Amino acid sequence: MSHPLTRVLALLELLQTHAGLTGAQLADRLGTDVRTVRRYTAHLRELGIPVESDRGRYGGYRLARGYRMPPLMLTNDEALAVVLGLLAGERLGMHSTAPAGAGALAKVERVLPQALREPLAAMRDTLSFTAGTVNAQAPETGVLLALAQASRSHQSVALRYRSWHEEHSERDIDPYGIVFHSGRWYVIGHDHLRESLRTFRIDRIASVTPRDATFTPPAGFDPVAHLTAALAQAPYRWEVEVLIDGPLGEIARRLPKSIATLTARPDGVLMRVRAERLDGMAHLLASLEWPFTIHGPDELRQALKDLASRLTAAAERQPGAVSR
Secondary structure, X not given: OOOHHHHHHHHHHHHHHOOOEOHHHHHHHHOOOHHHHHHHHHHHHHOOOOEEEOOOOOOOEEEOOOOOOOOOOOOHHHHHHHHHHHHHHHHHOOOOOOOHHHHHHHHHHHHOOHHHHHHHHHHHHXXXXXXXXXXXXXXXXXXXXXXXXXXXXXXXXXXXEEOOOOOEEEEEEEEEEEEEEOOEEEEEEEEOOOXXXXXXXXXXXXXXXXXXXXXXXXXXXXXXXXXXXXXXOOOOOEEEEEEEOOOHHHHHHHOOOOXXXXXXXXXXXXXXXXXXXXXXXXXXXXXXXXXXEEEEOOHHHHHHHHHHHHHHHHHHOOOOOOOO
């Protein structure tokens, strides 16, 4: 969760760029609520920044004149690259804090000449993605940057880490590399406590302290290949096998290697997946556009039936009906 000061500064940038945004619109961009937006505007006024507001249903917030920076000297191509990078980072869930992207984009737009600002604003408002927004697990910015620096300089670090079952430990690791995958940040390195190669989710790291020791990473080590292989082989409660009647290439694009193992057979594509919950697997299968046959486990059939019952009930529910 970001510091309130970060959100106040992000609000200031939004107000300087987008005069007339309503409280609800500002709250949506900052990842907070309307009441908090009012409190943040009060903070800005206490600092002597003239925040003006219009009352009423369609009222909005704006700043008085006088808060402008000199134009940022970027070419069209450079400005487009910056804006697209920020938009893509937001969609992929790569931001370390909720208002970071909104604040950075507002700063860039505020200092650009008008001739560049309008076309880039149009790009921001009209750009669509084929992939949905990732529900990301954001790490602390200081932790992420400290790990990146230690990885580049080959410096060992001490971590305070919280495991998935809420156990806390202190680890010394040699960070070989950082990987962003499916909305989560990971650091891969040699764990001195376990004396083995381990993967840590960065959003579960409370602090990073540099050590005096340095290390030499293994020659040719590929953090991405290691992470995808480790995720695919992680132990889960259920071993799922489903035969899909569809083209291997298309199915592979829908199901990354870290999720499933796909094998082409004469009668279709055999998908093998490890899953902790079968209801999520039922949703995944329901989203596929090809017929499929469940080879196991039998409990997955019931999970699909339960999902079908919920969808049928939703389809038959009439407006005004009361859910029980």
